[in-house]
Amino acid sequence: MAVYTEISDADLAAFLADYDIGEVVACKGIAEGVENSNFLLSTTVGTYILTIYEKRVRSEDLPYFLNLMEHLAARGVRCPTPIRGTDGETLHELNGKPAAIVSFLQGLCVKRVQPHHCRSLGGALARMHLAGQDFPMYRPNDLSVDGWPALLDAVGERADEVAPGLYAELRDELAELQSAWPRGLPEGVIHADLFPDNVFFRGDEVSGFIDFYFACNDLFAYDLAVCLNAWCFEPDDAFNATKARALLSAYGEVRPFQPGEVEALPVLARGSALRFLLTRLYDWLNHPPDAYVAPKDPREYIHKLRFHRGVRGPGAYGVT
Amino acid sequence: MAVYTEISDADLAAFLADYDIGEVVACKGIAEGVENSNFLLSTTVGTYILTIYEKRVRSEDLPYFLNLMEHLAARGVRCPTPIRGTDGETLHELNGKPAAIVSFLQGLCVKRVQPHHCRSLGGALARMHLAGQDFPMYRPNDLSVDGWPALLDAVGERADEVAPGLYAELRDELAELQSAWPRGLPEGVIHADLFPDNVFFRGDEVSGFIDFYFACNDLFAYDLAVCLNAWCFEPDDAFNATKARALLSAYGEVRPFQPGEVEALPVLARGSALRFLLTRLYDWLNHPPDAYVAPKDPREYIHKLRFHRGVRGPGAYGVT
8 A cells, every 4th residue: 555656747648648548637646556656547548557666576577467467368367457558568667667557457355355255266366377377478486485585584583573482483484394395286377466455356256356566487376375374364363264165166166176286285375374474574674664554464474374384284274 | 645544345335325326346545635535436337536534634524625515516616526325415424434425526736837837726716716705604714823823832842853943933923923914805715725736637727626624714815825835936945926926817817806915915925834834843743653644844834934924025926
């Protein structure tokens, strides 16, 4: 929830001169996405989202993200579709920063997740995985197991400021995950950040995914592990196996699980919990005091990590 | 630039059940207005702004603001128009807070003000003043000369943290303004906060005013004094008399100045500068360290106050 860059009307007019989307009638900074500045742009032709990429997104990754959205949209996955400028390019520059215009997606985020939302999410996620199978670009997941040692080092012993003994716990966890991390399972393009903020619904059905700026190539089942953490815990930290079963079974109906995928879920869910715990810890310990964005409480993910560590198998998630 | 309240989809649906504006298709928090939470609400029928009133707006004042917008819109002044619910009321409740839906106004704020913007602003402001003349409600200007002693007390000697000697300077200024403040000039409904953020343009012409939450009954010329401060200084603090003349002459062509109004402008501009300086000082000295909203630098208004104090007459503003 942040707007970092202010756009002058003159800069906006110059930027839009490279597009064929009519005259601008309104442009409002919106509280969406913590990594970039987003504006809802109304023109005489339609409504769009204008995104200015701030420094946390690496500009060399932008073609992957934009091409992926275009690829998925062309295959019927509802997601923001980059608009090409008159030069044929989707990536331009505004205020000296990379910027793009994408289509406006209708829908609302769900604040109180119900099992039927998880069911719709599971099917939509599987369809996205299938639609991405012939996407030709490759981007590794910087925030998976190979990236965690550096993240843990960056957090360091200050982790104990959040919970006593946490640093030692995370070192042990990391060592276990490094040796237990599954290899050879089906992989492809994953969203990797599919929190409820990034999924739109109309009525009970998913109407689209947004915010592909962590998308990468990794295990499909890891995307499900992210969703288990982001969608299947209650506000009091209790795990809701009904939601997990709804998510996983709906997924499996569209993209049947391959051998080993379901069995890997507990380890992947631990890994996903560690990934969000580490980045939240880092942001919590390092956010400037005058930051516009309140960092998210990392402790939520300590509970989630410990839950998955205590799980005996995928039966805890309602599947076998 | 702030969104304070998050709305759940269920709360939003319940809220909209009291309106006849179709089904919601999107709702995005927008970075507009520092006092309230604003959402751009798209429905199957149209686009609206949903405002949740946070604690800085007194709820007993809300009928004045909402009725005023409706009154002005009915007289052709382009401004957000409150939408009545099925109960006939414009003011409802969401998340336990007062909330209203208003029409969506097209236009862009100007970031780099040019004299022609000031000219269009002057005419539009005069038309707003005329349109408000038969508005039957009354709200005093709490932030005019009678309110400044309490504001200055609330800031106190900590003003000197911003500029050495400032507290004594402001006490003297206040005493002078109290004795020199004009009485008996034409008055009516004024906007009282007509900064460039609150004025939309399409092309070179004003397309509407927003954010009426400081509107009150006071001297018409005081609204012009606010605009002199907000529109006619350059980023380097230099006063631009060309812009001032454009503003004032265009205003006078629509609502001719009455005797004493132009002569009062220097004192009113000092007063307006003191008003924004005092509230900015207070916010600067008292904002919580984790505030989402970065307070505005009060020093800009020290320069403006001193400029007007050095003025010999309204000729400095390009009028006589």
